Amino acid sequence: MPVEALSKRERDAERRATHHEADVVVVGAGVFGCAVAFALANQGRSVILLERWMHEPDRIVGELLQPGGVAALKKLGLEKCLEGIDAIPAYGYHVMYHGDDVVIPYPKVDGAGNVQAVRQPNRSEENGHANGHGEEKESSRRPEGRSFHHGRFIMQLRKACRGHPNITIFETTVTNTVQGEHTGHILGVQTRTAIDDGTKKDDYFFGQLTIIADGYDSKFRKQLIGRAPIVRSKFYALELIDCPLSPQGYGHVVIGKAFPVLLYQIGTHETRALIDVPQDLAAASPKAGGVRGYINDVVLPTLPDEVRPSFVAALADGRIPKSMPNSYLPPTRQTQHAGVLLLGDAYNMRHPLTGGGMTVAFNDVVLLADLLHPDRVPNLGDDVAVRDAMKTFHSRRKALTSIINVLAQALYSLFAAHDPQLKALQLGCFRYFQKGITDEPMGLMGGLIKRPTVLAYHFFTVAFLAIWLNTLAVCGHSLLGLWKLPLAVVDGVLILWKACVVFLPVVWTELV
Numbered sequence: 001m002p003v004e005a006l007s008k009r010e011r012d013a014e015r016r017a018t019h020h021e022a023d024v025v026v027v028g029a030g031v032f033g034c035a036v037a038f039a040l041a042n043q044g045r046s047v048i049l050l051e052r053w054m055h056e057p058d059r060i061v062g063e064l065l066q067p068g069g070v071a072a073l074k075k076l077g078l079e080k081c082l083e084g085i086d087a088i089p090a091y092g093y094h095v096m097y098h099g100d101d102v103v104i105p106y107p108k109v110d111g112a113g114n115v116q117a118v119r120q121p122n123r124s125e126e127n128g129h130a131n132g133h134g135e136e137k138e139s140s141r142r143p144e145g146r147s148f149h150h151g152r153f154i155m156q157l158r159k160a161c162r163g164h165p166n167i168t169i170f171e172t173t174v175t176n177t178v179q180g181e182h183t184g185h186i187l188g189v190q191t192r193t194a195i196d197d198g199t200k201k202d203d204y205f206f207g208q209l210t211i212i213a214d215g216y217d218s219k220f221r222k223q224l225i226g227r228a229p230i231v232r233s234k235f236y237a238l239e240l241i242d243c244p245l246s247p248q249g250y251g252h253v254v255i256g257k258a259f260p261v262l263l264y265q266i267g268t269h270e271t272r273a274l275i276d277v278p279q280d281l282a283a284a285s286p287k288a289g290g291v292r293g294y295i296n297d298v299v300l301p302t303l304p305d306e307v308r309p310s311f312v313a314a315l316a317d318g319r320i321p322k323s324m325p326n327s328y329l330p331p332t333r334q335t336q337h338a339g340v341l342l343l344g345d346a347y348n349m350r351h352p353l354t355g356g357g358m359t360v361a362f363n364d365v366v367l368l369a370d371l372l373h374p375d376r377v378p379n380l381g382d383d384v385a386v387r388d389a390m391k392t393f394h395s396r397r398k399a400l401t402s403i404i405n406v407l408a409q410a411l412y413s414l415f416a417a418h419d420p421q422l423k424a425l426q427l428g429c430f431r432y433f434q435k436g437i438t439d440e441p442m443g444l445m446g447g448l449i450k451r452p453t454v455l456a457y458h459f460f461t462v463a464f465l466a467i468w469l470n471t472l473a474v475c476g477h478s479l480l481g482l483w484k485l486p487l488a489v490v491d492g493v494l495i496l497w498k499a500c501v502v503f504l505p506v507v508w509t510e511l512v
Helices: 003-019 032-042 067-075 123-130 152-164 290-302 308-314 357-372 383-396 396-415 419-434 438-443 453-473 479-511
Strands: 021-027 047-051 088-090 092-098 100-105 143-147 167-171 173-179 186-194 200-212 229-240 249-257 262-264 270-278 324-330 340-342
Touching: 003 021, 003 100, 003 167, 021 032, 021 186, 032 047, 032 152, 032 167, 032 357, 047 200, 067 123, 067 357, 092 419, 092 438, 100 438, 152 167, 167 186, 167 340, 173 200, 229 308, 270 290, 270 308, 290 308, 324 396, 340 479, 357 383, 357 396, 383 396, 396 419, 396 438, 396 453, 396 479, 419 453, 438 453
Parallel strands: 021 047, 021 200, 047 167, 092 249, 200 340
Antiparallel strands: 088 143, 092 100, 173 186, 186 200, 229 270, 229 324, 249 262, 262 270
16 A cells, blocks of 8 residues: 555544544444444545444344345445344245234345246245255345344444544443534534543544434434424334244244234344334233233233244243334434534434335445545535535435335234225235235335335235225125115225325335
């Protein structure tokens, strides 16, 4: 490497260590923060990465990376972060619906990553794939996701950042932004850093651009975008040990009398169970025995017989399981605050039912790094250039993120159905999958298809299938049932209206 390059790198490192100055200050060494710090550092930017606690985090979501997220991780040069953490290949989903079930694998893609139409494999073929017994031909290979312990993955991302010569990491708690006295430009952040005697001192870090990615419970969201997440429910988590799940390598969604339950393997011996509990649910009230009472009395009977022993064992400690709010936060245009960007979960969230959060984050980083590349924006202190880049970012990310966000919100509404119309749509969705129409829907969920019109087509096709199934249920299969046809027509209108109410407002929020 040329001496000049080494000299500049050494000067940048000294400037970060001594003066706490860099091209970019990134707040939060989580999924988005680590990825964006690494991506910008790869472009030659000098980066300071701030994290309040560098120990392994213990979170109950952020454990599934869809195939589209794996592809984005490779583009960022971070694919090795999936190694050495006992990550489990993910092949798709297995939906259990009131005792019936269907396996929906990720679709086959061509060399360019485009989804190819293939027939739905039968169960014996699927089990062979899932258990690694039976080799697919090269031309029929399907992309895979990964599931894992969130904390282990985060530590690998931090390790990659720690080893990058253009990144310096500081363990410190960010308390405020630092604003220019006359211009209002955000110059960096103020922090509190622990020192050897156990006390804390004020610290300051400065950059041409500050990127804040402080997660779902962001302390800067109100200041920078002025929006609060919408929370409809919580996920309560259990870790099941040596739980027999078939087919292996699939995310299992249980739909029954309880609200949705997710089961997916996160290690050789560990399986995550996520139990959705809506706010103010009467069956989970203290009078009804609380969350544990709801799990024991309502959730447990809906689970497959082979899962129940592991579930009961995980509940044996007598404690309320760890929980996390299921939040929806639409994206906000970021052009009003010069010198700072709020991104990651602090900026945009969706219900974690479909496991799309990290896929959104990594694809956002790929796009952002491209738009802020030194060839496009040589100086990150150029507010006009950064503002223009963020306008483009807000527009271009919609091709993927609007799909994942709308799917998450719409499918949660269907899977947590609480009225006749939603239950009809829920049945329609399940029958749609049973008909083998899964390639494009799973391509959308997996972050492989970036065409929102495809999502709209499949959603409303499901709605019309639901109307047809309801009509058959109301009228029966004989001519005598025709006298009930007016009732079926009314039901059909209500089902279509409910589909519009579920789908269109979220689409509008995501696409404006």
